[in-house]
Amino acid sequence: MERSKLRMLLHCLGLLLAISGLPESAGAETRPLETQVKAAFLAKFAAYVTWPPSALGAADAPLVLCVLGYDPFGPNLEAAIAGQRVGSHALVLRRLDGTAGAATCHIAFLGGSARQNPATMLATIKGLPVLSVTDAGLGPVRGIVHFAVKDGRVRFHIDDMLAAQGNLSINARLLSLALTVRTRAKLSLLAMAAVARRAAT
């Protein structure tokens, strides 16, 4: 009896810990690894996202990865994008203080700044063909990709609806890796309904 109670207690504790968020509870040694992984992920997202042609420009135009405001990655990001290419596009890194100039970005990590928190940044670039990336460790606001740590592993949520607003399409393979996906299905359902209504009249 005692033992089973104890086990239940432990379970509840684990559950609580999981809910409360791992980054905070993770050890100090894991943090540099986590940052590294997130940097690597940032460099890899480009391969699974399709931008509208107008956003990409010339075939040899670089694909710009921006860090807006706070940069938790440091040199890790440089290391991650070194020599990386997406198709014919070279991947380049640009660090910006805020959303100013963010329109040139293709991927933007919303680090937040003193003047703009990630939520403000997200609101500012909303509708632009920019893959917004947020981090659960920096706030609850979610961009198109939202890093989260689960079971000690870096994972991410994807807001495909948001991506649709930016006229981006995200590869299904990437979607399949996401912890959660906010799909654009509703929209398509609405569109289908509209089509049906138009057909009826």
Add this chain to the structure above:
Amino acid sequence: MTGGVITKRWRLPALALLTVLLLLAAGLSIIFQGERDYHERRENAARSQAEILAASVTAALDFGDRATAQEYVNALKVSQQILAARVYDARGRLFAGFVRNGASSGPVSTAGGFGASVAQVNVPVMRSGTRIGTVNITTAIEPVSRRVSRYAIIALLVGMTSLVLAVMSYAQTALRRVNRTLAKANDDLQFQMEERARTEEQLREAQKMQSLGKLTGGVAHDFNNLLAVIQGSAELLQRPTLSEERRMRYTQTIIDASAQGASLTAQMLAFARRQPLKPEVLDLNKAIGKMLVMLQPLLGANISLTTDLEARVDPVEVDPGQFETALLNIIVNARDAMPDGGNVTIRSRNATSEDTALSGGAVVISVEDSGTGIPPDQLALVFEPFFTTKTVGKGTGLGLSQVYGFTTQSGGKVQIESELEKGTVLTMLLPVSGRPLPADKDDHRPVTGRKAAGRVLLVEDNEEVGDLAAAIFEELGHGVVRARNGVEALKIADEGAPFDLVFSDVVMPGMTGLELAGELQQRRPNIPIILTTGYSDRITMAGSEGFPVVHKPYGMQALQSAVDKALATARR
């Protein structure tokens, strides 16, 4: 040559073997092709599955999501043929995968080929042109035994065809062998037949020589006897003091002996089929009746002769002389079969349907004796020439052979039945003639040469025979002109010498009698011509062209009747 034969002999089996080999090669190539296709298909299937997996796990591998990668990999478990599916990262470390029991767990190994039980494919996992890992899929391949069973039908076909070809070629070879054996047997048989024919020919030759020996013995003996009689009689005649009665007796003895000699040669000629028959329409009862007078003395006192003649038998057309000789031969044989006496019966009747009748009817003449009989094994031989049971010198063996020759030449048949110690019946069947009997005038009309006296042109190359003939003609009251050959005769004729008749030998050096007769007939068509010959082969071959023929040796009687007939015909 032998090389050619061997080549021919082995051509068919070699062809069959070649066909079988070709079939085998075709079958094997089909199997090989099928096997390669199968492997290719398996590999292609595995490759496309690996490619799908590689595309699916790209993001998972990229983002290190083992769980998602494993999900994708696990989806392949549905396919039972996939033994193992593995995803390796860029450094070759296993990222996700499964291995079914029984599959090798080595990381990346290549396998393939005919006997392989698995097929492995490795497909790189690419992200934007960068290799980020490898997918390895191992698929099971049907076991060899099961694959082989799929080719069983091909193997069966090839096997059956090979079998059929083998059987056919064997049968053909066997047939050829049999044919060869048959051909050889045929050759052997042919050779044996030739050999046999040669042997038979030799045997016949030997028999001929033997027969000739017997003949010579028999004839020499008979002639010697006759010659002894003639010589002795002639010497007796030379004695100065001889009564007329004795002289007549010796002369008669010489005449008789000569007649016997003539009949002997006549028999020999008849046997040799060289004496033409002079058939006349004859009443056999009369002919037999005429002979009875001389038959009884021949048989002697111990043997009684009876006749049983049908009142009236149909006339037949046979040579009377030959018939008499035949009957005489039969009677003599009967006599010799009854050394201790007995009975001889001569019968005559018209043939009934019971007899092995000749078409158109026949007259049956049979002579039955009560003698010793003839052993059955010899019965078939009695008509053979020179067959005789008498000791050498006692008989010529020509007697019954003459009977046989006479009856067959006359278109009849001869039969003999005999029982040992009971006697023998010899039967002659002679065909009935459609012609009527001639009137008996010739028999009664006294023929005298003097009445028909004339001049005779006598053509004869043999001096002695010519002298004799001249003497006879002169005795008969004719004048004689002699010529020694045809040319001389023609010369005499051309000189206009008078003669009423030509009497010519047939066989002469230079011109033959027949040729002479033809020439003379052109010069003097009205002169009758009589031919004479002792050896009538020419006459037989060419015919006498209508000229009467007198056979040698001839006596006064024969000449007189021939001359009288010819002169009478000419005058008519």
